Amino acid sequence: MALLDIINLKTYFPSADGLVKAVDAVDLRIENGERLGLIGETGCGKTVLGMSIIRLLSSSTRIQGQIIYKGRDLLGLTEDEMRLLRGGEIAMILQNPTTSLNPVLKVGDQIAEVIRLHGGLDKKAAKAKAVEMLAATMIPNPLMRADQYPHELSGGMKERVMIAMGLAGQPSFVIADEPTRGLDARTKAEIVKLIRDMTAGRSMLMITHDLKAAGEACDRIAVMYAGELLEIASAELILSDPCHPYTQGFVHSLPSRGLQPIPGSSPSLIDPPSGCRFHPRCPRSMDICQREHPPMIRLHKGDFVRCFLCT
Ligand SMILES: Nc1ncnc2c1ncn2[C@@H]1O[C@H](COP(=O)(O)OP(=O)(O)OP(=O)(O)O)[C@@H](O)[C@H]1O
Ligand SMILES: [Mg+2]
Numbered sequence: 001m002a003l004l005d006i007i008n009l010k011t012y013f014p015s016a017d018g019l020v021k022a023v024d025a026v027d028l029r030i031e032n033g034e035r036l037g038l039i040g041e042t043g044c045g046k047t048v049l050g051m052s053i054i055r056l057l058s059s060s061t062r063i064q065g066q067i068i069y070k071g072r073d074l075l076g077l078t079e080d081e082m083r084l085l086r087g088g089e090i091a092m093i094l095q096n097p098t099t100s101l102n103p104v105l106k107v108g109d110q111i112a113e114v115i116r117l118h119g120g121l122d123k124k125a126a127k128a129k130a131v132e133m134l135a136a137t138m139i140p141n142p143l144m145r146a147d148q149y150p151h152e153l154s155g156g157m158k159e160r161v162m163i164a165m166g167l168a169g170q171p172s173f174v175i176a177d178e179p180t181r182g183l184d185a186r187t188k189a190e191i192v193k194l195i196r197d198m199t200a201g202r203s204m205l206m207i208t209h210d211l212k213a214a215g216e217a218c219d220r221i222a223v224m225y226a227g228e229l230l231e232i233a234s235a236e237l238i239l240s241d242p243c244h245p246y247t248q249g250f251v252h253s254l255p256s257r258g259l260q261p262i263p264g265s266s267p268s269l270i271d272p273p274s275g276c277r278f279h280p281r282c283p284r285s286m287d288i289c290q291r292e293h294p295p296m297i298r299l300h301k302g303d304f305v306r307c308f309l310c311t
Contacts, residue, residue, distance in 0.1 A: 001071060003173060003203050004030040004053070009065035011045075011052045018270040019062070022048040024227035026065075027296065030173075035196075035204040037214030037235065039250065040224035041266050046207045047095055049224070050175045053205070054092045055082050069173070088118035093166035095177040095207075097158035101150040107161045108134065108146025111168050118169035133164040137194060156187035160194070167198055174199055177207045192216050211254055215239045220302060223247045226267050226277040229296065233303040243299075243310035246278045276307070284309060 011023035022045040030036050038046050051057050053067055055074060067074040069090065074082065086092075094100040102110055111130035115121055121129060127146070134142035137160035150158060159179055166174055179195055180188040188210070195206070196217045208214050214221050214235065221238040223231040223246065231244040242248055249262035264281035267273050273280050279289040288308055296306045305311075 002029045002068075003032045003034070003070065004028075005066070005068040006053070007066040007068065009049070009052060009067060010063065011048050011057070012062040014060060014062070015270070020269050021227050021272070022269055023052060024269075024272075026224075026227075026229055028222060028229065028232070029302075030203055030205065033201060033203055034220065035199060035206065035218045037211075037218035037221040038205060038207045038224060039209065039211055039214055039221060041262075042209070043266055043269075044224045045227045045269070046224055047177055050092060050177055050205060050207055054086060054090055054175060056092070087114055087171070088169040089171055090173045090175070091166045091169055091171035092175040093162050093177060093179055095181070097155070097162045098150070101158060101161065103150055106147055106149060107153065111146075111161065111165050114165055114168040130164070130168070133168055134161070136198065137161075137164050138190070156183055156191065159183065159187075159191055163191075163194060163198060172202055174202055174204045175207070176204060178209070179206070180208065180210055180213050188213065211239065211250060223250065226272050227269055228277060228306065229304070230278065230307070231305045233299075233305075237303070243305050244278075244307045245282050245284050245309070249283075 006026055006028040009023055009026045013020040013022060026049060038049065040046055052063055053074065063075060101107065108127060108130045111133055112126040115126040115129050131142050131146045134146055139145050139157055139160045145153065145157065153161065176195060180191050183191060192213045206214060206217055218235050220232060221235050222229050223244065225246055231242060231247045238247060239251060242251060252260045253262060262281060267277060275291050276289040276294050279285045282289065286308065294306045294308050296304050297311050298304050
């Protein structure tokens with residue numbers, strides 16, 4: 001049995017201009033112990049997909065489909081049942097450390113709080129464990145840093161605190177949202193290595209713009225575009241020989257491949273293009289691509305692609 005099986009997930013937000021279809025009929029499976037990268041341009045729905053799994057969305061959100069985690073549909077759980085899973089069983093390392101950390105609490109106390117909630121330790125033992133967790137993130141002077149407030153830490157250190165907090169409850173499944181955003185190249189490489197090491201033996205969904213980071217930390221990569229998944233394959237294949245023209249464009253926009261951006265901009269999620277959502281920007285678009293919506297085709301075990309050229 002897969003650890004997580006997302007079936008036909010739709011997460012829509014009502015707005016004055018119409019329904020924003022941020023996640024539109026997504027099917028995705030994550031195996032036990034698997035680390036999956038989720039990449040795609042800004043606004044394509046990555047964070048909303050992560051938030052849908054852990055159910056951190058406002059009550060006006062329309063969410064449909066199934067999110068089967070260890071055999072239970074998370075969408076059918078009550079808020080109390082969900083609260084028991086959050087942090088301990090499934091944890092999310094949120095996108096923005098600056099707004100996600102509590103500015104008036106020492107970082108060590110914030111990590112200790114998660115440990116106390118999920119590990120049943122008393123205050124003193126939880127604080128000691130928090131320092132241990134910080135040390136595991138290779139932050140220099142963990143004992144001193146634990147007693148500081150978020151504004152006293154650098155961006156890279158705050159990200160380390162977020163990772164320590166995310167893993168403090170010993171979750172089986174971690175959702176890491178843009179853990180390397182805004183960091184310099186060296187810190188980025190360190191954080192990717194840290195994530196890979198600290199999530200060994202767990203399952204992870206790593207949301208990122210950074211294909212290189214996803215390639216280093218993940219086994220498979222799923223590519224998202226305008227609320228849909230377009231391609232899922234091993235990290236190796238996605239980086240070396242992807243089939244979907246969008247993934248190819250994404251790979252060519254890597255700094256190491258010449259930084260060629262994909263021409264055009266992301267489509268509206270309220271009224272996406274007909275046929276293939278990528279066809280207006282696709283260098284290899286055919287007549288059929290404007291008329292028909294390509295289905296997601298399974299190529300091999302765990303490899304999928306949504307493109308008429310790849311079938
Ligand atoms: N609470 C909300 N209400 C209405 N629309 C929302 C809400 N949250 C997200 N959206 C919209 O859903 C779409 C997807 O947003 P999401 O944050 O998932 O993008 P993303 O892929 O994570 O982008 P980025 O890479 O910039 O983080 C966007 O168009 C966004 O404006
Ligand atoms: Mg996001």
